[in-house]
Amino acid sequence: MLIPYINIFFLLLRTTRSIDTISMHQNISDGETIVSGNAEFELGFFSPGSSKYRYMGIWLKNTSLQTVLWVANRETPLLDTLGSVKLDNQGNLTLVGGSGKVIWSSNTSASGTNINLVAQLLDTGNLVITNSNITNIDIFIWQSFDYPGDTYLPGMKVGKNFITGRETYMTSWRSADDPSHMYITCTYDINTTTLRAIVTPSGKFEIWHLKFSNPEWMPVATIPEDFCDNYGVCDPYGSCTSATSPNCECLKGFERKNSDNDTSVCQRRIAFDCGPREGFLKFSSMKLPDTENAVFSSNMSLSDCEVACKNNCSCTAYANPNITSGGVGCLQWYGGLIDVRVFPQNGQDLYVRLAALALSAVLTLSGLILAFYIRRKWKKTSNAENS
Ligand SMILES: *[C@@H]1O[C@H](CO)[C@@H](O)[C@H](O)[C@H]1NC(C)=O
Numbered sequence: 215m216l217i218p219y220i221n222i223f224f225l226l227l228r229t230t231r232s233i234d235t236i237s238m239h240q241n242i243s244d245g246e247t248i249v250s251g252n253a254e255f256e257l258g259f260f261s262p263g264s265s266k267y268r269y270m271g272i273w274l275k276n277t278s279l280q281t282v283l284w285v286a287n288r289e290t291p292l293l294d295t296l297g298s299v300k301l302d303n304q305g306n307l308t309l310v311g312g313s314g315k316v317i318w319s320s321n322t323s324a325s326g327t328n329i330n331l332v333a334q335l336l337d338t339g340n341l342v343i344t345n346s347n348i349t350n351i352d353i354f355i356w357q358s359f360d361y362p363g364d365t366y367l368p369g370m371k372v373g374k375n376f377i378t379g380r381e382t383y384m385t386s387w388r389s390a391d392d393p394s395h396m397y398i399t400c401t402y403d404i405n406t407t408t409l410r411a412i413v414t415p416s417g418k419f420e421i422w423h424l425k426f427s428n429p430e431w432m433p434v435a436t437i438p439e440d441f442c443d444n445y446g447v448c449d450p451y452g453s454c455t456s457a458t459s460p461n462c463e464c465l466k467g468f469e470r471k472n473s474d475n476d477t478s479v480c481q482r483r484i485a486f487d488c489g490p491r492e493g494f495l496k497f498s499s500m501k502l503p504d505t506e507n508a509v510f511s512s513n514m515s516l517s518d519c520e521v522a523c524k525n526n527c528s529c530t531a532y533a534n535p536n537i538t539s540g541g542v543g544c545l546q547w548y549g550g551l552i553d554v555r556v557f558p559q560n561g562q563d564l565y566v567r568l569a570a571l572a573l574s575a576v577l578t579l580s581g582l583i584l585a586f587y588i589r590r591k592w593k594k595t596s597n598a599e600n601s
Pocket residue numbers: 240241298300310
């Protein structure tokens with residue numbers, strides 16, 4: 215009767231608190247956990263897969279397979295079971311090892327008097343540090359949702375916050391046994407509670423569905439499901455289209471040319487000289503390029519944005535991203551346009567700078583002929599590369 219024995223042993227080891235908070239100066243040590251009010255999420259210490267290391271994290275309470283959603287000390291594992299977490303009177307949540315060494319901390323501090331701080335595991339799976347005196351529960355001193363791991367949970371904000379400038383990315387675990395960051399990044403947005411989105415170590419973005427009859431996660435979709443979902447598969451100034459083969463074409467006004475180092479890249483058909491008659495060609499239904507080279511200004515209309523971009527010779531493109539309220543805001547790119555693709559459903563408008571001559575050429579040429587020309591060109595160069 216080995217199995218029942220192990221189960222009982224396991225239960226004895228795990229003295230589960232039926233509370234969802236860590237209050238000031240209280241500590242949670244390895245073996246203890248806190249559980250969200252709806253009993254769906256649990257916070258404590260665990261070892262992933264076959265690893266012996268200990269991590270502090272949040273997992274789903276009722277699944278037969280260990281489903282870890284968030285890990286505090288991803289890069290700094292505890293080597294033994296002597297770790298503990300506590301909240302100090304400044305609102306700083308700290309994970310210390312047996313020797314008292316600080317392994318991880320939220321590095322937060324609350325201001326004000328009469329503070330009554332708690333760390334609480336909310337029903338959403340969000341671990342927050344909050345002043346329980348404040349009645350507006352949305353004011354958090356810190357929240358784990360600002361530091362996503364490999365799993366998206368509804369309510370997380372992933373991507374670039376253009377107001378604060380902070381970027382949050384999901385990063386995959388290095389392997390099933392090792393939650394350290396892989397820097398495979400991904401931004402996405404789903405809005406339902408029975409779906410779980412993760413970034414896998416191989417760089418795929420998977421959506422899993424929780425089957426409640428026998429609670430277990432089943433994959434329902436895997437992205438990339440097509441070539442264009444991979445990051446930056448086409449060269450700068452190239453555009454990826456799932457529906458065509460080859461998938462990569464240069465943007466209108468650009469063509470494949472051999473560069474100095476014998477690689478063929480999309481380059482302007484006619485170089486621009488920053489003259490007054492230069493303009494912008496509108497590309498509709500596009501996924502906007504990687505914003506790494508972009509500058510965002512709020513409070514600018516589309517026409518202000520055009521003027522600003524035109525006035526700076528280094529500005530290669532602009533767009534009015536559809537993320538700000540009222541559609542006000544201006545993204546300007548300085549440098550190559552990377553990871554552009556055609557998005558027939560949810561695409562946005564992108565305005566790319568072209569020389570005056572290139573602009574008139576593009577506007578008069580039929581798009582079909584140009585596409586044919588570019589494809590022929592592309593075929594030729596890829597044949598040349600293959601031989
Ligand atoms: C945790 O709390 C216990 C008793 O509440 C105390 O004996 C122990 O020293 C505390 N550990 C840490 C690391 O603060």
